[in-house]
Amino acid sequence: MKLKAFLSTIFLPFLSSTVLAAPAQGTTTHRKFVIYYGWYSDDKGKLGQELERIIAAKPEFVISPFHTSIGRVNLRSEVIEKFHENGVKVLVYVATGQGRRELEGVLGEIKTGLDNGADGVMLDEVAMLHRNWQVDYYKEIYDYTRSFGSERLVIANPGTIMVNEKVMSVSDIVSFEFEHQWRLASQLDWFLKYPASRYLGISSNDISDVMGYKVDEESSTRDTIEAWQGRIGYHFSTDTYITLAPWLEKYQKALEDYVVSGADLYSRPV
Helix, strand or coil: CCCHHHHHHHHHHHCCCCCCCCCCCCCCCCECEEECCCCCECCCCCECCHHHHHHHHCCCEEEECCECCCCCECCCHHHHHHHHHCCCEEEEEEECHHHCCCHHHHHHHHHHHHHCCCCEEEEECCCCCCCHHHHHHHHHHHHHHHCCCCCCEEEECCCCCCCCHHHHHCCCEEEECCCCHHHHHHHCCCHHHCCHHHEEEEECCCCCCCCCCCCCHHHHHHHHHHHHHCCCCEEEECCCCCCCCCCHHHHHHHHHHHHHHCCCCCCCCC
């Protein structure tokens, strides 16, 4: 996430939510997820409404930190069990410091999450993988995670399209998180080699005005549909990562209406 401000100065002048060319027809998939870095319970242990709101959105998976910022367990057993009962996978957020964080600490954090019922991990601050040692670092993380079961999911978040294609060999999904990066992904010479389900994008107001427009009830829906049509299989729009947007329900309803309408849906396996 340290690259956000830098990348926005490069790409923001050229992009907006309305000036992009229309995506090619017949290339839409629709997969939903939720990213929520906030707390699921208060300081007395009482669960908040966030859990039920996420479940109601019917995502394929939710990404959250296992511990709160003060060290308390965030993904308690009842939280993970409730998600699983409703068909929602749980992925644990793990920062890697551009591949410079001590591997033992990363693997230990992953083990804690998986031992407690998580279905996979979202690796943040992923290096660009232009050096062999970086590839080796993330390959070890990937292999370790999959040692808990071949169904375990690994998302790598380098944030930008400047990442080497080798990221596809050390993850199941690559996240183009920073600002408009998911809009630029189609420029990669290897983009079409992989199904839409290998790509993920996010639109948010986490850095004020970084998108060039406010992500709100209207633009959230527009962005997700645009991402789907552009072969970004997973996309989520939110206000901030530590909160659920007040318009989450209306946003999800608009997406459901779009999917039900059958508008330009992806026709081949993804």
